[in-house]
Amino acid sequence: MIRIPKHIIDGIIAQGKAELPNEACGLLTGNGDTVAKQYPLTNVDHSPEHFAFDPREQFQVLKSARADGQKIIANYHSHPETPARPSEEDKRLAFDPNITYLILSLAAEEPVIKAFVVKDGDMVPEEIEVI
């Protein structure tokens, strides 16, 4: 399970909407299973159908998290027009078994966020608790 403050859920949705029609992405840091901070990152693909992080921004977040006594515990990206499920490309590029992958769907009027973790080479659902 991953525990995410409501204001961070709202922040992810706001970023996703602000960056339409492109996919938005970012990292979440915290301790254990509890998220404490959102870091919106640049989608260097600038695409409605793909995203990729800038490694330099990733390292900046890593250092900032350490300074706060936190770790990177999740990443997130948006699907502007498709459901909140891992695409084949998402699965193929999910390399980190130690974090949670969040997907925000903006396909319907009401945004949907779901969480997944990498297990046995697949992405399986994880529960989200909004705190």
Place this chain on the structure above:
Amino acid sequence: MSKIKVNDELQEVTLPLTVTGLIQLNNVLQPDMVSVQLNGEFVERGEFDATELKEGDEVDFLYFMGGGC
């Protein structure tokens, strides 16, 4: 044994050791998909084999993150 810091945790390793060797020691599942910083500076992938580590070095690995819809 020599001490280096890997992803903010101290590890004891036997030198000489390259970045490639350290990646192997840490059982990174997809070594082609990691970015590496050594003492805060990026190490180009083509330099992993030639970059020798020394006592007190700080190495960070991060996985490439990307996807699509």
